[in-house]
Amino acid sequence: MAVKKVKxxxxxxxxxxxxxxxxxxxxxxxxxxxxxGDKPELWMWSIDAxxxxxxxxxxxYQDYFYIxxxxxxxxxxxxxxxxxxxxxxxxxxxxxxxxxxxxxVKAIKVCCQNPEIMPKYAKALQTIEGIQECLEDDLxxxxxxxxxxxxxxxxxxxxxxxxxxxxxxxxxxVDAVYEAKTAPKYIPDQKQPKLRILGFSMICYSTKGTAxxxxxxxxxxxxxxxxGEQKQLVAEDNNDKNIIISLVKFIKKFDPDLIVGFGxxxxxxxxxxxxxxxHGINLYVDRTNTTPHTxxxxxxxxxxxxxxxxxxxxxxxxxxxxxxxxxxxxxxxAIKLEKRTLIDEADIPAYWENKQKRSILVKYSxxxxxxxxxxxxxxxxxxxQLSSLVGLPLDYVGTAAVGFRTEWYLTREAYxxxxxxxKRQERPYIPYTGGTVIAPKPGMHEDVAxxxxxxxxxxxxxxxxxxxxxxxxxxDQEPKSGVYTAPEVNxxxxxxxxxxYKTVLTHLIQVRDEIRLRLKxxxxxxxxxxxxxxxxxxxxxxxxxxxxxxGWIGARWYIKPVAExxxxxxxxxxxxxxxxxxxxxxxxIYSDTDSVFVKNEPSKIEKLSQEIEKTLGLEIKPDKIxxxxxxxxxxxxxxxxxxxxxxDIVGLxxxxxxxAAVAKNLQERVLEILLxxxxxxxxxxxxxxxxxxxxxxxxxxREFVIWKTLTKAxxxxxxxxxxxxxxxxxxxxxxxxxxxxxxxxxxxxxxGKLYAKAKPYVLASEKDLDTEYYITxxxxxxxxxxxxxxxxxxxxxxxxxxxxxxxTEFFAESRE
DNA sequence: GCAGCCCTATTACCT
DNA sequence: ACAGGTAATAGGGCTGCG
Numbered sequence: 001m002a003v004k005k006v007k008x009x010x011x012x013x014x015x016x017x018x019x020x021x022x023x024x025x026x027x028x029x030x031x032x033x034x035x036x037g038d039k040p041e042l043w044m045w046s047i048d049a050x051x052x053x054x055x056x057x058x059x060x061y062q063d064y065f066y067i068x069x070x071x072x073x074x075x076x077x078x079x080x081x082x083x084x085x086x087x088x089x090x091x092x093x094x095x096x097x098x099x100x101x102x103x104x105v106k107a108i109k110v111c112c113q114n115p116e117i118m119p120k121y122a123k124a125l126q127t128i129e130g131i132q133e134c135l136e137d138d139l140x141x142x143x144x145x146x147x148x149x150x151x152x153x154x155x156x157x158x159x160x161x162x163x164x165x166x167x168x169x170x171x172x173x174v175d176a177v178y179e180a181k182t183a184p185k186y187i188p189d190q191k192q193p194k195l196r197i198l199g200f201s202m203i204c205y206s207t208k209g210t211a212x213x214x215x216x217x218x219x220x221x222x223x224x225x226x227x228g229e230q231k232q233l234v235a236e237d238n239n240d241k242n243i244i245i246s247l248v249k250f251i252k253k254f255d256p257d258l259i260v261g262f263g264x265x266x267x268x269x270x271x272x273x274x275x276x277x278x279h280g281i282n283l284y285v286d287r288t289n290t291t292p293h294t295x296x297x298x299x300x301x302x303x304x305x306x307x308x309x310x311x312x313x314x315x316x317x318x319x320x321x322x323x324x325x326x327x328x329x330x331x332x333x334a335i336k337l338e339k340r341t342l343i344d345e346a347d348i349p350a351y352w353e354n355k356q357k358r359s360i361l362v363k364y365s366x367x368x369x370x371x372x373x374x375x376x377x378x379x380x381x382x383x384x385q386l387s388s389l390v391g392l393p394l395d396y397v398g399t400a401a402v403g404f405r406t407e408w409y410l411t412r413e414a415y416x417x418x419x420x421x422x423k424r425q426e427r428p429y430i431p432y433t434g435g436t437v438i439a440p441k442p443g444m445h446e447d448v449a450x451x452x453x454x455x456x457x458x459x460x461x462x463x464x465x466x467x468x469x470x471x472x473x474x475x476d477q478e479p480k481s482g483v484y485t486a487p488e489v490n491x492x493x494x495x496x497x498x499x500x501y502k503t504v505l506t507h508l509i510q511v512r513d514e515i516r517l518r519l520k521x522x523x524x525x526x527x528x529x530x531x532x533x534x535x536x537x538x539x540x541x542x543x544x545x546x547x548x549x550x551g552w553i554g555a556r557w558y559i560k561p562v563a564e565x566x567x568x569x570x571x572x573x574x575x576x577x578x579x580x581x582x583x584x585x586x587x588x589i590y591s592d593t594d595s596v597f598v599k600n601e602p603s604k605i606e607k608l609s610q611e612i613e614k615t616l617g618l619e620i621k622p623d624k625i626x627x628x629x630x631x632x633x634x635x636x637x638x639x640x641x642x643x644x645x646x647x648d649i650v651g652l653x654x655x656x657x658x659x660a661a662v663a664k665n666l667q668e669r670v671l672e673i674l675l676x677x678x679x680x681x682x683x684x685x686x687x688x689x690x691x692x693x694x695x696x697x698x699x700x701x702r703e704f705v706i707w708k709t710l711t712k713a714x715x716x717x718x719x720x721x722x723x724x725x726x727x728x729x730x731x732x733x734x735x736x737x738x739x740x741x742x743x744x745x746x747x748x749x750x751x752g753k754l755y756a757k758a759k760p761y762v763l764a765s766e767k768d769l770d771t772e773y774y775i776t777x778x779x780x781x782x783x784x785x786x787x788x789x790x791x792x793x794x795x796x797x798x799x800x801x802x803x804x805x806x807x808t809e810f811f812a813e814s815r816e
Numbered sequence: 817g818c819a820g821c822c823c824t825a826t827t828a829c830c831t
Numbered sequence: 832a833c834a835g836g837t838a839a840t841a842g843g844g845c846t847g848c849g
Contacts, residue, residue: 434835548833
């Protein structure tokens with residue numbers, strides 16, 4: 001796609017040459033806009049090159065949207081028609097050429113003084129003769145500003161400014177307020193200013209059940225800063241008025257750029273707001289003396305500061321199954337502790353009420369904040385890079401779902417090539433066929449190589465120019481340049497010019513390769529390395545999400561054949577690879593979507609890889625080698641032994657969050673014995689002993705807990721199930737569960753269906769456990785899943801006596 | 817009334 | 832609220848059974 005850009009005429013900027021103009025370089029922290037009467041002002045909260053906190057106000061940028069004209073319409077006639085009607089906020093209309101899904105369209109750019117009136121105007125205009133539709137009236141003013149001026153959150157810019165006598169309330173919060181005299185100009189520089197970071201966590205107290213902000217006080221607030229300051233605020237006489245005042249004071253005094261927490265977007269800020277209102281305190285923790293408010297994608301906004309809730313980044317760590325603060329901190333090695341203080345929510349009242357134990361609660365709270373600071377240390381680089389890459393402000397790039405992050409990146413790219421931004425629209429969900437999975441050859445295999453296509457879907461989209469703007473619908477004439485036709489589904493895509501996705505993906509892949517090359521020359525601990533490494537991770541996230549995005553019905557650029565074609569070419573690619581491998585007499589053991597597991601024969605593999613590269617133009621290479629690998633009959637589940645002696649467990653119970661640890665631990669040990677020692681007999685013995693341990697109470701209570709997510713409100717479930725019933729019991733105790741929370745339950749002795757025997761683990765204890773259930777439904781199935789591959793029957797595992805090798809004897813054994 | 821079968825709901829995983 | 836493909840368990844309805 002030809003990149004043609006009309007260079008900065010800046011028709012939307014009302015440029016007034018000023019006196020006392022200065023040049024400043026600034027790093028953009030947060031952005032918001034204010035309406036002064038009907039005129040928008042864009043506020044950029046920033047840090048300048050000298051480390052001063054400055055607010056730069058741009059009053060000179062006007063919002064606009066586009067009218068797309070019908071093919072035969074005359075722009076001037078349409079403009080005249082509009083002028084006849086009363087649209088007082090329209091300041092300018094100009095005919096222009098744009099592209100829409102790759103096709104040139106006639107359009108009118110409509111400038112509006114008041115950004116918030118635009119959707120209304122756009123709707124009203126639709127009825128006018130010659131107008132096809134209106135677009136881009138649904139972009140927020142602040143995003144419009146960022147996109148049009150190439151302003152990048154968490155990036156450096158240069159700008160001409162003029163000192164401004166600001167209102168007192170603003171002046172107290174920053175070192176200086178300026179008025180923008182030119183558009184900011186982006187300066188690529190990965191260096192970051194030294195940010196002031198404040199982390200906090202809190203503990204609420206209720207005599208029974210979940211604390212309710214209307215009734216129950218906050219009793220401990222723990223604060224820490226990246227300057228090493230720490231403070232524990234402890235309520236006196238269960239009255240939280242003073243500690244909330246102290247929190248506000250502390251924040252004002254430290255004046256953080258970032259406020260970080262865990263669960264703050266969904267809980268803490270709302271709770272504090274309600275408590276503050278109750279006490280008549282102003283919760284002024286931002287830089288403009290307003291209170292926290294919920295905004296875009298559900299993030300809590302603190303004007304002038306960046307509020308980050310690290311829980312929003314938990315999705316980036318799929319290895320952590322139960323996303324508690326402790327687990328995430330431990331996973332990231334965020335905090336060094338001899339022994340962590342752990343207190344269940346249900347036990348908090350007991351700790352608070354007991355003066356001796358109260359100090360433990362305060363320590364727990366202090367450790368929580370320390371964990372938050374540690375997570376910050378590990379994750380902030382990534383958040384900053386994601387923000388600057390996709391162009392969403394740092395305070396809500398984390399709350400934006402993957403689809404929206406991808407879309408904002410695309411939106412910025414579309415602007416650069418004059419593509420109009422399609423509207424979001426409701427569509428029916430129609431699934432399509434995805435990747436191919438072939439059944440594994442069950443059993444143990446020695447020396448197996450896993451070959452992976454490098455970024456298969458992105459590269460397929462590049463190779464076949466698959467894109468919303470290159471799609472040739474059925475019935476449309478084939479373009480001169482010719483088309484690529486997808487296998488099976490027969491969707492066509494023009495070969496030329498390069499499509500939107502091809503351009504974007506090529507760029508992303510190239511950028512990542514460049515970064516990785518630079519990383520090789522840097523010291524891994526250096527700030528530059530960390531920032532760049534975070535950058536390449538952010539690039540990878542967006543690259544990998546692109547294919548999924550194309551098949552998402554919520555996507556602005558959704559065109560089903562695009563996703564469907566990419567998937568079809570994927571299937572074709574892997575099928576060809578398997579065929580070729582077989583032709584080379586390279587035994588294929590398993591394949592899933594973009595990978596093939598083959599016998600490790602390097603010369604044949606090399607040949608395969610070269611042949612694929614030559615015929616398909618895609619890169620496939622060994623990703624890892626397993627010394628030994630075990631498959632059951634199931635797809636997507638296996639265990640491999642790596643050369644370094646580690647086990648790579650995929651899909652099996654061990655890696656699932658919804659099996660009790662008592663079963664997972666056993667299965668892991670069984671796999672270890674089998675893969676390392678190749679002894680089914682030893683594994684069987686181990687299982688039998690283990691079962692005895694379970695029966696005799698040698699396994700800790702916590703290992704019996706089963707965790708399952710509550711995906712909807714308890715009433716909405718069609719069938720009764722253990723975790724939902726357990727959640728009901730919790731609720732009876734006043735302990736609420738929010739949608740998406742994990743319910744931890746155990747199965748206790750009793751009658752009837754399983755759901756009747758499920759109890760929240762906090763409400764039961766060791767002696768209640770139905771060990772029979774755990775043995776027959778957790779421990780044995782998990783072990784048998786593996787051991788049946790070696791001819792060992794499930795029933796054999798129940799035997800308490802020495803194993804018998806002979807089946808007749810085994811059947812004589814009694815099963816208890 | 818219930819064992820056995822089959823289908824559905826549900827969850828979490830893999831690429 | 833990025834996609835589809837898959838395994839697995841428990842619930843629940845239905846059938847057949849003198």
